[in-house]
Amino acid sequence: MPRKPREKSPMGIYHVIMRGVNRQIIFKDKEDRTIFLDKMFRFGEKGEYKIFAYCLMDNHIHLLLQEQEESLSTSIKRICSSYVRWYNKKYERIGHLFQERFRSEVVDNERYFLTVLRYIHQNPIKAQIITNIDEYPWSSYHQYLKDSLHIDSHNIDKKFVLTLFSSERKNALKSFREFHQEINDDNCLEIEEPQKSDETVKEIIKARFGIEPSSVKEEEKSQQIAIVSELKTIGGVSKRQISRVTGLSRRIVDRV
Known part of the structure; x- marks a missing residue:
């Protein structure tokens, strides 16, 4: 039976989940996460996509991005292939690391864009890894508020996101933080509870x-x-x- 084609976003914006095959852990240490981010941002800087948000969990990844010069599928394949080659060499392994087909959903309006943004940043809380959103270092949340501990913040398209909150930067940052502190029942592309590392x-x-x-x-x-x-x-x-x-x-x- 042929696969159902992916729904196309009129804005070119998608929420993407990339998962380890058979729930396999894809990030064993800090170096793994840093290398993945390096590769993801490097391809983005070449104009292949814009990144609005990310969150790296142990065995899956959330991305909020916009297609640019190439299709979503090509961009995700490029990121995964580059990381898997590095990962397999480091751990002296062969074979697949990610599930062959990533999951995605269309983001076609500002309201849902903000819902997905918050859902991605709050994912570690929903997974009970942390209790405060400020405690998790492997998401783009910190890049909106201050310099990241790992990657230069200019790699995230902050301007587009913050202007959705306010044209005044100070007010935008305040509203951004308050929005992420709100109690909610956001439910976006939910996946089964992963095994924690x-x-x-x-x-x-x-x-x-x-x-x-x-x-x-x-x-x-x-x-x-x-x-x-x-x-x-x-x-x-x-x-x-x-x-x-x-x-x-x-x-x-x-x-x-």
């Missing part, structure tokens, strides 16, 4: 409990129970992973 679970422990994961086993029993109990409520975190990251025995984790 060990690195992400470690960051969750440090952010929520203020301790290093390796020191959990040295905490009082009541604190160990509290930590394990909370980790178990987070989607994409397995018991085996909790044991591995914290150093607690599987028996202790199972009993909580």
